[in-house]
Structure formats: structure tokens, C-alpha cells
Amino acid sequence: MLIRNPANPIITPQMVKPSAEGLKVVGTFNPAATVYNNEVILIMRVAETCIKKPGFISIPYFDFSTDKSFLSVLDVPEKDPDVKLKDTRGILYKGREYLSSVSHLRLARSKDGVNFIINEKPFILPYDETESFGVEDARISHIGDDYFINYTVVSSDGYATFLSKTKDFKHIERLGIIFPPLNKDVVIFEEKVNGKYIALHRPDNHGFGLPSIWYADSPDLTHWGNHKCLLRPRANQWEMKKIGGGAPPIKTKQGWLEIFHGKGENNMYSLNLLLLDLEDPSKILAVGEKPFMFPETKYEKEGFFGNVIFTNGHIVMPDGSIKIYYGSSDEHICMAETSIEKLLQLL
């Protein structure tokens, strides 16, 4: 049903140049995908940490003091009384919070969808202090002449979803936060339905239910409303902890086909299918009974954070075949192929 590419993982941290000296890439994962100029374009999440220097705690941070932000390294003597380790991921230095690893978005392109040329420099970096903990997990929606890129911006205010657009994957126009904290896993449909743009999103509802997939619509892609909860995780199932959208849904004769992820027992992330009504995507037509894809191979079970398959990008070919790009174990990028027809048969 599903064929994992024999070259998997097709992109590894070793293949990605760090943003600056003193840094090392620890993860390149969760890529958005589209086709542009006859090439497959990936916008990958690249996570970097500092190379350990004896006697120092080295902290990666985005420097916003000049016109253009950049990733830099702050070296603090280990014995400095102003430095405190908060937990495994957080560092407190002189009252300011830092993360031990931070992410930006990087571009890669390929003629065959398997062998990628990876840009040496970041494509999207945090813009200012409101994105100081990094930018993560992009999705690309190709609408008209524009490629709309949404991604998670993280700071001490929380995580939110930001929208930018490009026509050429060189110049980027920033359009603002479209879903305020705490909200991620946003997928924007690639065409209007009944005159409105449609998105799925995933607000956090800490203290109430479990993080669920919500519906919203928009007149202009930047202002969203008419929010409705579409699908909730079920107890004692593969997705019992949370669910969230993947890439923009695929339009089929049967309905909008969405590949989504769920987090279950032992923090395992798997992929399942959701079919939404063509005319009214706030109506669910079908949900897969169980995941069609879950961690099975070594590169999906082991890594920076093992047992994770997460997708936010795929390419549908004219013959109905589909290349699903996915992050494995929060460390690598992989690809698996199947067809729309085979996916629909699972529903």
C-alpha cells in the first residue's frame, strides 16, 4: 500500500550546513512541500544547538539588534552565577529565557523528489522578539500565483501561527499572526469553498479536553472566524493524547482528503486519514479506523525523539500518485509513496 523510499532518510542533519560557526544541526525534519518551476520545494525545519566548549555553557539565540536577524552563540562561563538550567530544554541567563536548541526554516529543492540541493542559509528566520524561541513546522498552500507559507512562531508569549507569502521562494511578504496562542498545525485549503478560504487549526485547550482539530474560514486568508471543533481524540486509541492537521488537503471526487497525525501511548506519532465534504468542509464524511502509517523502521523508531512520524507536506502527481514527505524521530526527512486511490480505499 505504502512504499517507503529506499534512500530514507533522504535528508539528515549531516547534510545541512549550520547557520553560523559554533552551531551544529541536530534535526532537519517536518518539511512543507510544493512544486515550483518543475522542482519539488521543501521548507524544512532545521534545529540547531551549540557545539560544546569546555568550561562554557553555549546558548544559541537569535540576534535582533541589526536590520536582519541572525542566529548567534552566547558563551557563558559554567560557573557564572547568573546562569540557571531550567529543565532539559530551557536556560535562564540574567533573567532572560533561552532554549538549548532553536529552529529556523530552510529551503531544499529537487528534480526527482529524492535527491535534494539544500540551501546553505536560512530561508525564514525569527523576525523579532515575538518569535525569539524560533520558527517551526511550515505548510505551503499554492493559491493563484502565490505560495502561502504558514508556520509556528514561538516566544515567551506562547506558540502561534504566522502567515507569509512568496511568489518566487526568494522574496517573502509577512502577513501577520493568523491564529493567536496557543495554536499550531494549521492547514489552509488551496482553493476557496463557497467563496471562503478554509483552514484546519489546532488550538490548545489545556485544563479542558484534548487538543483537537478545528475548522475556520476567512474572506482574505489573514482574518479567520466561524471556528468549530471538528474532530477530537478518542480515549484509549492510537491518537489518545492529541491530533493535528498535516499538509493542505487533497481535493478528490469523494471529498477533501486530509492526512493528519495523532499522538498516542508512549508518545508515538502516527498518521491517519480524514475525509471532509467537498461543499462544506466543516462536515466529516469519514475518518480512518486506525493509522495507515506508524513508526516501523529504525529511522522512525530511533533519533532525537524516537517513535515519531509527522507530516506537513506532500506532492500529488498528475497520475494520482502521492509523495508523502515526513519527519522521522524529530531528526530526519523521509518520503513514502502511495496513491490517492489507495488512500481513499482505506476509508
Next chain:
Amino acid sequence: MLIRNPANPIITPQMVKPSAEGLKVVGTFNPAATVYNNEVILIMRVAETCIKKPGFISIPYFDFSTDKSFLSVLDVPEKDPDVKLKDTRGILYKGREYLSSVSHLRLARSKDGVNFIINEKPFILPYDETESFGVEDARISHIGDDYFINYTVVSSDGYATFLSKTKDFKHIERLGIIFPPLNKDVVIFEEKVNGKYIALHRPDNHGFGLPSIWYADSPDLTHWGNHKCLLRPRANQWEMKKIGGGAPPIKTKQGWLEIFHGKGENNMYSLNLLLLDLEDPSKILAVGEKPFMFPETKYEKEGFFGNVIFTNGHIVMPDGSIKIYYGSSDEHICMAETSIEKLLQLL
């Protein structure tokens, strides 16, 4: 500077008729306010619980089984093995979650702003299961011929902000969730600024910073975007736990004047002032150094939840005086008077 009305609290639970037999009103607080037909209109939050019956746990719940929802009572024998008390506020019965007290919105009107005629029936009840834990804390924005009413809808999906509108305070048109979970304390400006509607909102950012006041704008009042964090609680101050908007801001020559609440030490809620730029309300011109109003009287210090002053409604008179309606101790409705001029002098 500020004169509390001698008749305070002007509305108490004893003055409000329960929605149904078997219920008692435990709180009537946090009213939205506006002027309609030469009367002051309040949309009050009314919290009800069940009258205790020996041998039973009585649970208030909204019944959605017929065309029009209504508040009802479920009597469960105390020894029923299917009933579980979750915490002081939650009850689990046959796998379904209930609250020990639930809120709806009730209308009251007055010629003098002090003596109110209180409707005997609910004005806004939860509409369906997505509002099953109740509706709370309304704000009224008078725009053109319409009164836009936003309020918090609560369910196991979390709390979110819903928008409805009315022209006559009889017929209500539902416009949908405008800020998805977890989001409340929404105030919508009563006129457009630079062609856009403006709101302040308060997303929860659990696990990151403290709940802060955010800015958003909209082309149509139902779709919101361009979200920006405006004001954050400061450490070790009166508002150190969280802050949130009050009623729609007052347009003054100096700027948009917003009365907002903060939660501080010992869970005390007080009120402070915020001045926003007339032309660009995402710019802060001034913030009050300390609260101009905090719990001082017996009815503000004692009650269902003592030490709380919370406002989401006020009336500005043609002479520049202002009647601030507020909930005290999550139990009563009170009113205090001052003037715009005096408030501006504090900034």
C-alpha cells in the same frame, strides 16, 4: 475620585428568579452595559446551582434535546456508583462531565442606572453541546444600528469567545466563535479605525508566559487577524498573575481609554487604565502605574469568591461622567461613578 453607589450591591442573587424549579441563584455578576431606548441595559451573568435534596446529588445541566435549550436538574442518588465528584466544581456521571454551578446571561433594565427591573427568564442560554458548561461574561459593542454581544462559551473543548448581535434585545442572531479556545476577555471597539474593526483579546498561554492583552483587527467583526501581544503582566505587581480587557474602550481626545482588570497576589482582582493611540490602537500611549480601584468594601472583599472587582460594562454620559458597572466577589453587581477627565488625569 471614585464614588461607589450607596445602594451597592445594586443587584444581588436574591433579586434574580432561578431559571427553573430546584435551582437557586448563587451569583449575579460581571454585567455588560449599554443604553437602549433611554434605559440602561445590563446583560448579567447569572450562576445557578441545585437546591440540595437529602440523599441525592443534584446536578444542573442544559438540556439540548428539544428545539430550545433549557436549564434542568438531574437528581442522582448519592450512592449511585456511576457518580464521581471530580473536584469542588466538577461532577462525573456515567462518563459525562458536569459542573456544580452553571451560568447563563440575563437581561436587566433601568431608568436611573441604579434600580433595575430584572427579566424572569434567561436572555442567552447555551445553544448546543459546544456550550454545555455555560455562557459567561458578556460585552456589548454598539455599532450602527446593531448591538454586538460577545461572551464566553464553555464546554469540554475549552472556553472560547462567541459573537451574537441584536437590534432590539429580543431577537438574537448568532455569528459564530470569533476567538477559538482558550480565549476570553474580548472587547470590540465601537467604531472602525482606519477602515478596520479592532478588538482586544486574552489568549491563554499556559506553559509559556502569563495571560496577556492582545490586539486583533477585522474587516467584518466575525473574522479576526493581525494578532499582536500588547501588554503583559509584570512580576511582583498588582497584576502579576494575569490581565484582561474590560468593556469596549472609550474614545477620548487623548486616545482610546480602556479599563482593564489584573489578578494579583491572594487572587485579588483590581482595575487599571490603558490608553491606546487613536489612529493605531496597537500602540500603547500610557498604562496606569497602579490600580485606581481595588476591593475595599465588605461586598467586594466577601462573597462567592472574595476580593474580586471585575468590570465588563460601563455607561458614558453626555457630560463626561461614567457609570462603571462591576461584579464584586463573583456574587453581586455594583456601580461606581467618576468622570473620563478624572480617569485621564491618572495617566
